[in-house]
Amino acid sequence: MNYTIAVIPGDGIGPDIVEQAKLVLDKIGEKYGHTFDYTEVLAGGAAIDAVGEPLPEATIKVCKESDSVLLGAVGGPKWDHLGGDQRPEKALLGLRSALGLFANIRPATMFKQLRDACPLKEEIIGDDGLDLVVVRELTGGIYFGKRGRDHGPNGEEAYDTMMYSVDEVKRIAKVAFDIAMKRNKKVTSIDKANVLENSRLWRAVVEEVAKDYKEVTVEHLYVDNGAMQLVINPKQFDVILTGNMFGDILSDEASMITGSIGMLPSASLGESKLGMYEPIHGSAPDIAGMDKANPIATITSLAMMLRYSFDLEEEALAIEKAVEEVLEDGYRTGDIMSKGMTLVGTKEMGRLIVGKL
Numbered sequence: 001m002n003y004t005i006a007v008i009p010g011d012g013i014g015p016d017i018v019e020q021a022k023l024v025l026d027k028i029g030e031k032y033g034h035t036f037d038y039t040e041v042l043a044g045g046a047a048i049d050a051v052g053e054p055l056p057e058a059t060i061k062v063c064k065e066s067d068s069v070l071l072g073a074v075g076g077p078k079w080d081h082l083g084g085d086q087r088p089e090k091a092l093l094g095l096r097s098a099l100g101l102f103a104n105i106r107p108a109t110m111f112k113q114l115r116d117a118c119p120l121k122e123e124i125i126g127d128d129g130l131d132l133v134v135v136r137e138l139t140g141g142i143y144f145g146k147r148g149r150d151h152g153p154n155g156e157e158a159y160d161t162m163m164y165s166v167d168e169v170k171r172i173a174k175v176a177f178d179i180a181m182k183r184n185k186k187v188t189s190i191d192k193a194n195v196l197e198n199s200r201l202w203r204a205v206v207e208e209v210a211k212d213y214k215e216v217t218v219e220h221l222y223v224d225n226g227a228m229q230l231v232i233n234p235k236q237f238d239v240i241l242t243g244n245m246f247g248d249i250l251s252d253e254a255s256m257i258t259g260s261i262g263m264l265p266s267a268s269l270g271e272s273k274l275g276m277y278e279p280i281h282g283s284a285p286d287i288a289g290m291d292k293a294n295p296i297a298t299i300t301s302l303a304m305m306l307r308y309s310f311d312l313e314e315e316a317l318a319i320e321k322a323v324e325e326v327l328e329d330g331y332r333t334g335d336i337m338s339k340g341m342t343l344v345g346t347k348e349m350g351r352l353i354v355g356k357l
């Protein structure tokens with residue numbers, strides 16, 4: 001088969017990790033007889049520098065016309081002085097919205113080889129590591145509510161509103177319950193219903209949706225407790241269902257349990273097969289261009305692309321197995337390095353994974 005992929009390297013370590021991911025996908029194509037056609041497009045700081053805006057119309061068009069989108073990361077200190085809509089991050093938010101990608105799937109799965117990179121004690125993490133999924137609502141909540149700056153009686157003020165509609169909660173809750181049905185049949189919905197009105201609506205809708213999934217156990221946690229539970233007892237979780245901002249924060253936290261933020265892939269999905277695939281981490285300006293970035297999250301994001309957008313399960317598993325084998329051989333980038341292992345750079349890690357395929 002022939003698949004078209006819009007590729008957004010972006011900023012910072014984005015180009016470094018995307019380069020390795022493409023080599024992995026090329027190898028998959030060669031081995032399994034698929035062609036992956038890449039169209040590289042501009043977004044984020046790179047687009048600001050080239051054409052003066054973070055998300056050019058042409059980029060949205062190419063993404064919409066492609067079978068899926070691969071994104072590295074956007075943003076960096078160079079553009080931090082810019083106002084809200086001019087910032088690189090606006091590209092990411094704009095793409096999620098333009099493509100209708102309301103469901104962000106972030107699996108926090110620990111490779112058993114990375115036990116030593118996990119900062120939690122042995123008795124907390126046990127023998128079988130961590131395997132949970134954060135299902136994060138991605139096109140609503142405080143990220144997309146009414147916002148602005150005013151001059152009020154007390155001087156300058158700024159506001160961001162957090163709003164969810166019943167339908168928005170319903171569709172993301174269904175995604176979480178469907179995923180739970182294929183896993184350990186437990187959904188933990190995380191909100192702030194003791195304070196926020198939209199969280200009370202969220203909780204009520206989740207309870208309604210749960211009635212259609214009798215086999216699934218449902219729990220509700222307040223986000224402050226949820227953040228704490230992730231550290232003290234992460235294995236109680238199967239599927240975490242949460243809103244846009246809480247999901248952003250909790251998935252970074254969960255990623256560290258698996259060893260590093262450089263290990264966590266993501267899929268952003270909507271109603272169609274077109275998805276956007278990206279690591280959950282950012283552009284890591286502190287290590288950009290130094291051949292230090294861990295490309296694994298980007299590479300396993302490709303596995304998610306093959307699985308969710310192209311229904312190529314065997315190929316997806318081949319990528320995940322290749323990553324595991326390289327870790328088993330003891331190779332580590334700096335972020336997951338531990339005693340007795342062999343330190344490698346971004347390019348070498350990519351080359352090793354391709355080698356296993």
Ligand code: NAD
Pocket residue numbers: 013072073074075076077089092261262278279280281282283284285286287292293294295297335
């Ligand atoms: P970050 O995720 O870029 O970096 C946080 C820390 O993790 C840094 O120490 C970094 O070196 C390390 N890190 C991240 N990815 C790594 C990898 N693959 N390998 C090894 N180490 C890695 O978060 P930040 O510093 O808060 O943000 C930097 C920029 O990225 C900001 O402009 C932010 O807005 C942007 N950002 C973009 C995305 C995205 O494009 N999806 C996501 C998060 C942040």
Ligand code: IPM
Pocket residue numbers: 075089092093248280281
């Ligand atoms: C992420 C990032 C983005 C988010 C930013 C860069 C807009 O942190 O993808 O996790 O908050 O969604």
Ligand code: MN
Pocket residue numbers: 248249252280
């Ligand atoms: Mn984030």
